[in-house]
Amino acid sequence: MITRKQLLALVGFVILGAIIIWIGRDDPSQRPKIEEQPPVQTPVTQPSTQSDFNQITLPHDDPEFPPGPGRELFLARCTVCHSLRYITMQPNFSKKVWAKEVAKMINTYKAHITGEEAREIINYLATVKGTDQDGASNSKLK
């Protein structure tokens, strides 16, 4: 039998959990939208020369990536430093080129990615933004 104290504690945990889930919920309607803002004719808000302050808030809206092996690792490691748009804006590349790029992120920019993780990320990139023939020239791509 659970005691009254245990029951109260249990109820308390459930309520706390519900609050945490509610606060942490991802409400799509609350996400900033980049593309759906109406066009504005005179959009400039110049910083005032009179003011001692200038402050901006950057919009942010990462694209969706398709499911597949390596996706979660790719999201976790790459977004530490940059937006996923760095990948979506690239043309399709061979696995060889993607391997060079990931190696550059690790060796040159010191990204915290292990060799094993890198292989998984490269495979994912080669799946979602790859070329047909591994290592072939990209010149046929426009």
Added chain:
Amino acid sequence: MILKPEELQDPKPEGDAVSRRRFLQLASAAAMSGAFSACHSQYTNTSFISVPPGQTVARFPEKAELLLLTDRPPQLETPIHYFREDLTPNEAFFVRWHYEGIPTYIDLRTFRLKVGGHVDKPLTLTLDELKHQFDATSIVAVNQCSGNSRSLFLPRVPGGQWKNGAMGNARWTGVRLKDLLQRAGVKSGAVDVSFGGLDEAPLFNMSKFVKALGIEHALSDEVLVAYSMNDKPLPMLNGFPLRLVVPGWYATYWVKSLASIKVLPEKFHGFWMDKAYLIPKNADAVETPENLATDTVPINKMNVRSLIVSPDLPDLVRAGATAEIQGIAFDSGSGISKVEVSIDGGKNWQAATLDSDALGKYSFRRFRLPWTPQSSGAYQLASRAYTNDGKFQRVFDQWNKSGYMRNVIEQREVTVI
């Protein structure tokens, strides 16, 4: 530890090492996509349709609608119609930062520009002191990203996939760098001057974005520390409150949110000078994928370019009516001597007229040619510019692995109705 790209391509033998979780991931992903092997050729690309094709536009603070490359850090491209004006409006000026840690908040009461290093008396200046203790000077100059037009290189190269809009022309006002350095008193034996902004690398062991110029260049009349762009304060995304202006040189040297100037008694050897922004050491920065250049130098002066900006969609050109072919040309400061235009893809050329050079030798120089097409159909427009020091644009296989310094003759198809 250095990881070799070749070693990263072949998946490790996955015998006992495959964890249960990893196996489930693979199995479920395979079930969803129908492709068991990630690099199986017939299944490539098919799942990426969720990313819409075409160009995304975005509005960022103090900015008009610009072409979105990336949002963190922001990289925004100027739509080409803005180049129908000689001075590119601040709100339309392209944006390119290297790291996500860019300044989004400036308090001018605490902001200081520091000038130090190999000098007699280091300076610490507020924006007001900079404006009031030094003579103001202005220059109109093109600011162009090293990788402008990178997306046009074939074979394609990784990097910011700019079209032709990673550039702009503005009137920059500020103080001469020379005046600041002289006030601080450059000690004898100075070699380089380095420039750092308020942007920070996202990881502690990444190199801060710092660029350097040789001391002679830094002491020349034309390099400015600008607080004004087209007679207005710089937008935050273009470097408020101060930006280095290096006329004729690629934008990578125009350090934004400039906060630190350091005179050095030796050559500067930071990552962003020694490892990044290197070009093959030849006139057109050319190499081939099979034969990459081993001799490289830091990118420096811009090469000559021209670009037709009109007619363009949605302009209508009618057979028998006179339209104007218009464009811009620029180089690193020798000045444009001549621009020729072709309407047949480069077979025949005729000289365009140049607008006045009143905006100076570092500015866009506008060219115009009246055009009365006699029949409807598709025309291949092209332009090529010549400089006062004998350089000109050519058609050739210009390629380098970083996609820098593109300046081949660009063509534009126009349909006459």
